[in-house]
Amino acid sequence: MTWHETIAYIRQQPEFANLVQLAYFDADLPANVSRFAATSEFLETKKLLQKFAPNGKKLLDIGAGNGVSSVNFALLGYEVTALEPDLSDTVGAGAVALLKQHYNLSNLEIVSDYAENIAFPKDYFDIVYIRQAVHHAHDLTQFIAQAARVLRPGGLLLTVRDHVIWDEKDKQWFLENHPLHKFYGGENAFQLSEYQQAMKNAGLEIRHSFAHFDTAINYFPANGELIERSRPHQKTIESWENGVLIKIPFLNRLVRRYVFSRYGKRFDEKQIAGRLYSFVAIKK
Ligand SMILES: C[S@@+](CC[C@H](N)C(=O)[O-])C[C@H]1O[C@@H](n2cnc3c(N)ncnc32)[C@H](O)[C@@H]1O
Structure with missing residues (x-):
């Protein structure tokens, strides 16, 4: 099966209903857009764009x-170009075209191609954003080099939610655990150093490498509050700030130790097959 055939298939299978919702694969395309807009992932994404590209437009x-x-970026007023090699109305450029029409977006262009072949002139965009797609690169170095080439100096490359593996054994574990790989065979992942090296080779300065539990961008839809509380070295428990416990350091430590012993393992990225990473990089 191809990627879009896989999505059309799982839409019909009740056991995939939750995944269809969580991955925005619903046949109701505007409903996916609204659901994504309301997530803590998108909220944190907007904060990064504000911080690292406050004047970014393209x-x-x-x-x-x-x-x-x-x-969602177009609805916020950015001049957006969506680059997508898949042409389908299910999960590809055809679906973006339907949404462009639905929302009447004159500030959204759609180009069907692979990142490795981007045809735009150099220094063209203020922001290059890539969600869950770098790990699909046929050629990681070329993929990132092209993304950097079309970015203006000082521009922001924000790549989010890419799978990281430690070694070949870890990669096998990831592929075996991926819910859709068995249908379409197109999953992949790289080592952290491979992503970082590709960015450095492309003349990018990496400002942040966010590990799986460092940001809601990666761990959404997991419970952020529980994740924060389960950090072993966290100094304060923010959500307790208005309560009594925060004022009693001894009790505070006990609570933290308890939460860590109970949930620490669950929030250890080593326990997650193909844990997700995000990167903030600036073109020099
Ligand atoms: C997991 S999906 C993510 C889609 C979308 N960014 C999102 O977050 O919902 C990965 C997308 O990357 C596209 N893709 C795969 N290889 C690519 C490449 N070399 N260049 C550009 N896009 C690619 C696929 O067609 C697919 O639509």
């Missing part, structure tokens, strides 16, 4: 899929 979304990010 945004390229590589591997845009069915357009949940592209459309």
Whole structure:
């Protein structure tokens, strides 16, 4: 099966209903857009764009899929180009075109191609955003080099939610655990150093490498409050700030130790097959 055939298939299978919702694969395309807009992932994404590209206007979304990010960026007023090689109305450029029409977006362009072949001139975009697509690169070095080439100096490359593996054995574990790989065989992942090296080779300065539990961008839809409380070295428990416990350091430590012993393992990224990473990089 191809990628879009896989999505059309799982939409019909009740056991995949939760995944269809969580991955924005619903046949109701505007519903996916609204659901994504309301997530803590998108909220944190907007904060990063504000911080690292406060004046950014021209945004390229590589591997845009069915357009949940592209459309939301366009609704926020960015001049968006969605680059997506898949043409389908299910999870590809066809779906983005339907949404462009639905929301009447004159500030959203759609180009069907692979990142490795981007045809835009150099220094063209203020922001290149890539969600869950870098790990699909045929050629990681070329993929990132092209993303960097079309970015203006000082521009922001924000790649989010890419799978990281430690070694070949870890990669096998990830592929065996991926819910859709068995249908379409297109999953992949790289080592952390491979992503970072590709960015350095492309003349990018990495400002942040966010590990799986460092940001809601990666761990959404997991419970952020529980994750924060389960950190072993966290100094304060923010959500207790208005309560009594925060004022009693001894009790505070006990609570933290209890939460860590109970949930620490669950929030250890080593326990997650193909844990997700995000990167903030600036073109020099
Ligand atoms: C997991 S989907 C993510 C889609 C979308 N960014 C999202 O977050 O919903 C990965 C997307 O990357 C696209 N893709 C795969 N290889 C690519 C490449 N070399 N260049 C650009 N896009 C690619 C696929 O067609 C697919 O739509």
